[in-house]
Every structure is written in structure tokens, then in C-alpha cells.
Amino acid sequence: MLSQLEGADAAAAKDPARVIDYLLRFTLGQAPEHARATLDAFVTANGGEVTGDMITGLLLLITAMPEYQLT
Secondary structure (H helix, E strand, C coil): CCHHHHHHCHHHHHCHHHHHHHHHHHHHCCCCHHHHHHHHHHHHHCCCCCCHHHHHHHHHHHHCCHHHHCC
């Protein structure tokens, strides 16, 4: 999932903030600040490390957002 991000910048795939931004842009076409803050809180509350489970959790939260449902 993150291979394009990692291909552009190897360190980016390990940075939670950049992963959040990438996933928001991938799914919504934009990265709204309120969505970014919510996802950042989720990552922080769950250890702050980018893992496969963390990516799954982020995608579940993003797809539950009204912005995603309306696209």
C-alpha cells in the first residue's frame, strides 16, 4: 500500500504524519486538517508506530468519515 510513498522517500513510510497525509490524499483526494488531527490521535494512542495493523486501522477510520462516504 505504501510502496509509492516509500519509493519517493524511504523514510516517509515510517513517519506516521506522512503516512496519514498519504492515506488521506489517496482515499479522499485531500488531507483535511480535522481528519489529520483525528487520525494522529489514533496513531498516538496506539503506540505511534507504522505497522500493517495501524494502516488497517487508519483506513477503517478514513472510510468511516463522512467525506469518504460522500465521494
